[in-house]
Amino acid sequence: MPFSFASADAGSLPVHVLSPDDVAPWAAQQGDVTRNWVGASGFNGAIGTALMLPDADGTPQGALIGYGTPSQRRRVRFVLAGAVPNLAPGLYHIASGLPAEDVATEALGWLLSTYGFSRYHDQSPKVPQLVAPDGIDATRTEVLAASEALTRDLINTPASDMGPADLDAAARALADEFDADIRVIIGAELLAQNFPMIHAVGRAAEQEPRLIDMRWGTVGPTLTLVGKGVCFDTGGLNLKPGASMGLMKKDMGGAANVLGLARMIMALALPLRLRVLIPAVENAVSGNSFRPQDILTSRKGLTVEINNTDAEGRLVLADALALADEEMPDLIISMATLTGAARVAVGPDLAPYFTDDDAVAATLGQAGAKMADPVWRLPFWEPYETMIEPGIADLDNAPAGGFGGAITAALFLRRFVEATPRYVHFDIYGWQPQPAPGRTKGGFGQGPRAILDALPNLLNL
Known part of the structure; x- marks a missing residue:
C-alpha cells in the first residue's frame, strides 16, 4: 500500500x-x-x-x-x-x-x-x-511519508473543495484520528471573541471565516504551530491579475504544512503539548470586503492601516499569533505562503525562515540538511521596522517601495509575539513547479521534516 x-x-x-x-x-x-x-x-x-x-x-x-x-x-x-x-x-x-x-x-x-x-x-x-x-526507523519513515501526502493533498485540492469549511473538516478529521481536542470559532463569533482581523479578511466570502484551534498532549514542553489558511486569495479589492491568481488555491499551504507537521508529532507520540492554530478564510470580493485605507484594530490592540488588501495573510496570522502568545508557550512556529519577495530571494526550493535565536537557526539548518528538507535563514532586520510604521496607525500591512518584502512581513508578525521566549516564522512556497524525484508537480511540504528533527533539541525532549 x-x-x-x-x-x-x-x-x-x-x-x-x-x-x-x-x-x-x-x-x-x-x-x-x-x-x-x-x-x-x-x-x-x-x-x-x-x-x-x-x-x-x-x-x-x-x-x-x-x-x-x-x-x-x-x-x-x-x-x-x-x-x-x-x-x-x-x-x-x-x-x-x-x-x-x-x-x-x-x-x-x-x-x-x-x-x-x-x-x-x-x-x-x-x-x-x-x-x-536495515538500520532505519521504518515506522517513522512511513509516518513522514504519509504526513507529507496529507500536506500535498490539501494544497492540491482546488478551492471549490477546499474552502474554510473544508479545511475545518480536514483539521477535525486529523483531530479525530489522534484523539486531539478541537474547537472552531466561526463567523460573527470571531468578533465576539476578539479576532477582528480574521473576520475582516474573510467576511466577504460565502464560507464564513473561522479560527481552528486544536490541542494534543498533556505533558512536556509547549509548542504552538500557526498556519495561514487563506483557502483562496483573489487579492481582495486590490484584485490580482489572472496570472497571479492562478495558483491561489495553494495560499493555505501554511495550514497544510502545520497539519502535516502536527500529524508527524502526534503519530510519533512526541512528549510535548501541541497546539495548532489556523485562521481559515477566503479573501473574496464583495460589497463588504475590507478596503484600502481602512484601519483595523487587531486582537492585540495594535491598529493596522490597510494599504493593500492583497497583503491579507499577515492580518489573519496576527490575530492567531496574538492568541498563541497569550499562553506563552515554549516555542511558536508560524508557517505561511506569505510573500513573493521570499520567492525572489531564495526561489521555490528553499524554505526561508526568521528567528532571533542563533542556536535555533543552527539547529534548524542542520536538521534541514539531514532530512532533505532545506531551509534558509533570513534576518529580522530591525532597521526596517520604520518601514512598517505608517504614522496614521501602529502598523502598515503593505509598506510602499517593495524593498525587503519578506523581512517587513516577518517584522510585522513579530510585533504580535512578545511574551513567548522563542518564535520562528517560515515564509514558504509550498509548490513544486516542475516534477522532481520524490516530488510531483504541485503542492508539497516545506519545513516540517526539518522542524520535526530539530524539536528534540529546541524543546529538550
Missing part, C-alpha cells in the same frame, strides 16, 4: 546502487551472464538510471540503480526516487552500494515517489515496493 514498506518476508529482488566508478569493479565480480548484460546495456551508473538484471532464462534476478557523481547528487534531493519508476513491477531490497548516511533519506524518497493526487483522476504512479532497509 502507498507510503508503506513491503514485508521483509515477501520475496524481493536485490538492488545494487552504483556510482560511475563502481560499475566496472562490481561487474567484474559477477558471472558471465550478468557481466555481459551490464556491458551490453551501456549502464554507466549515471544518476537516475536503472537496469534490470536477468538470469539465464530472462527472469529478473535483481537491479542496478545509478547513483551518479557527488556533484550530480548535490543537485537532487532523492536520488533513488528518480530511478525507481524504471524498475519492473515487484518488491525490492537495497543489497549494496548505498552509503549508510543516505539510507533513511533515500528510503523516504522511495516512499514519496508513490504519491499521486488522485481525488479527481487516478494519478498514482506504478512504483515498485521497497523492503525497509
